[in-house]
Amino acid sequence: MSTIKIRLGTMMFLQFFIWGGWFVTLGTFLSQNLGADGPQTGMAFSTQSWGAIIAPFFIGLIADRFFNAERILAVLHLIGAVLMYLMAQATDFAAFYPLVLGYMLAYMPTLALVNSVSFGQMQQPEREFGQIRVWGTIGWIAAGLVISYLFGWDAAEAIAAGALQNTFLMCAAASLALGLYSFTLPATPPAARGSQVKLGELLGLDALKLLKDRNFALFFVSSILICIPLAFYYQNANPFLTAVGVENATGKMTLGQVSEVAFMLALPLFLNRFGIRWTLILGMAAWVLRYVLFAYGDAGSGMALLLVGIALHGICYDFFFVSGQIYTNSKAGPAYKSAAQGLITLATYGIGMLIGFSVAGQVTQAYTTAAGADWTQIWLFPAGFAAVVLVLFALIFKNETLAVSAEKQGERHV
CATH class of the missing domain: 1.20.1250.20 (MFS general substrate transporter like domains)
Structure with missing residues (x-):
């Protein structure tokens, strides 16, 4: 595998390690650590949807027109690291919800940004992208294995002791690492600099x-x-x-x-x-x-x-x-x-x-x-x-x- 593919694969690994490292156990954390009920849990998970709705505006209005994709990726993950750390400190749902909402508004646009960075380095995206994207799935798998088999944070006694809080700290560290690492990624200039913004296209x-x-x-x-x-x-x-x-x-x-x-x-x-x-x-x-x-x-x-x-x-x-x-x-x-x-x-x-x-x-x-x-x-x-x-x-x-x-x-x- 070429050096650039290794670098992009590392980016994908961390991108989805972060998501899989806290989102899978979120429901258990909310009920066990914060005492959240069903509707509150639904509200927390729905922040993903709000992020998905906002992401096209962010990417279309900002990322595609003004700044390099890898730099925006870096800044968003650094912001995410701070929010993820604060999520670990939350003691009730009222304090947790605005943090997870802010985090998802920052994270969901990065899904498109990692694709943009990847495609910008490929000669044949239809053949090469799968070799890069699969490392994201491996990252998600690795996060689950680390939580269960390395640290045992999802064991019954560990959950009762509040150990799932550590998943946010782990992901905060991964977000910090990806944020800093993103500054080293190949330059990916905005593809639509100076073009007219059309809401329908976004x-x-x-x-x-x-x-x-x-x-x-x-x-x-x-x-x-x-x-x-x-x-x-x-x-x-x-x-x-x-x-x-x-x-x-x-x-x-x-x-x-x-x-x-x-x-x-x-x-x-x-x-x-x-x-x-x-x-x-x-x-x-x-x-x-x-x-x-x-x-x-x-x-x-x-x-x-x-x-x-x-x-x-x-x-x-x-x-x-x-x-x-x-x-x-x-x-x-x-x-x-x-x-x-x-x-x-x-x-x-x-x-x-x-x-x-x-x-x-x-x-x-x-x-x-x-x-x-x-x-x-x-x-x-x-x-x-x-x-x-x-x-x-x-x-x-x-x-x-x-x-x-x-x-x-x-x-x-x-």
Whole structure:
């Protein structure tokens, strides 16, 4: 591997080590350390959505026009290090919430910035980017393994002692390291310096005309709706696994990222063999199965059900969301590719997840009493919801041929 790829891979590793190092255990931290209830937990997780909504404005108005991407990346991660340190010191939800909101407003734009820095150094992005991006997934996996198997911060007795506070300190140190390291990255000047700012382009609104196509309109609505079950996983999986007595829950959850890499490799083959319709259907069906397995699994004889449910993450995410990006790219054509991707990102990580985290918080609260959470009922809700979306989608969506070959698009999104 060339020196530049090693440098970019290190950047990606730290970028996603930071996110995976605190976001996975956030729900458990909020309930155990801060005594947060379901709606409050939903509010905390929804800061990701607010960050996703703000990010296009930040990148389009500032990063693409005035400053080098690597310098903005550095400053945002240094700000993030301070906020992450302060989050570790918070003793109640009222003090924690503005900090996590500020952090996500700073962090979410960096997801686009690391891509910009990477693409700026590549001659063939469609072939080279996957080799760099995979180190982000490895970073996420490493964070979970460190938390569970190196430090044991997610063990029952450690959680009771408030050890999850250390995840924020660890990520603060990683943010500081990435912030300083980013100043050494290759210069990535603003690509649109001096160009006219168009609000429609920032939000992807130029691609709204694609909604005239019935298939794409159904996919668009389904993407928003399926984010509700997705939010349940992000928000409740770690607290659930911890509550039912699964040891090293955070480490075991990295099975999801391992499967994500494996199924990403299988995605182009599946698209070619079965088409976009069956690929999307399988992705939604996996959400239904995953939550049924969670509803009836346990840390004893039902442990296999939980592990399979975690490992289904690769199908759940890759076969719906990644194939959805490929489908969107195919439908948009050259003129609206960027606008269409911006629109679908706003719809899913913005609107969809914002609704999803709120619903997950309310449902969790409704099935939680002084005796504890009724996890069976909590998980059956997103299972049933995903099943309804699946049936409607399967009945209405018609299969079609992608305009761009699945192999090339699969390489682009690995």
